[in-house]
Amino acid sequence: MDLSKIPAGKNPPEDIYVVIEIPQGSSIKYEVDKESGAVFVDRFL
Template sequence: MGNLWKDLDIGKNPPEEIYAVVECVKGERNKYEYEKDSSAIFLDRVLHSNVHYPGDYGFIPRTWYEDEDPLDVLVLVEDHTFPGCVVSARPVALMK
């Protein structure tokens, strides 16, 4: 797989079923960032508090928002995956 943002489809059957590219995993305090130009995953920062990710957090491929990044996605999972993992997900809510 080349570039997870440009080369991967939005999903198998959007908007009912989409792909989520995981950047930050459930329970972790490390904030990773997928660099769209190099296709590398960089450690952006560590959250130095009791805050952690409640689910796997990442982005939806081939999307773009006014904050100059792909659309964010939070995938509710029982066990975390890993940064760069592509997960098939069913959207259930929209947060602003």
């Protein structure tokens, strides 16, 4: 993935795109809240 090709967002600084890097095999699992769009820790393995 070429990060330089990702636009800042739809309406920066209010609405921006982000890249979240999660290592393979991580013991922390994340979920996206569909209502708010927020990413949160769902559980620890």
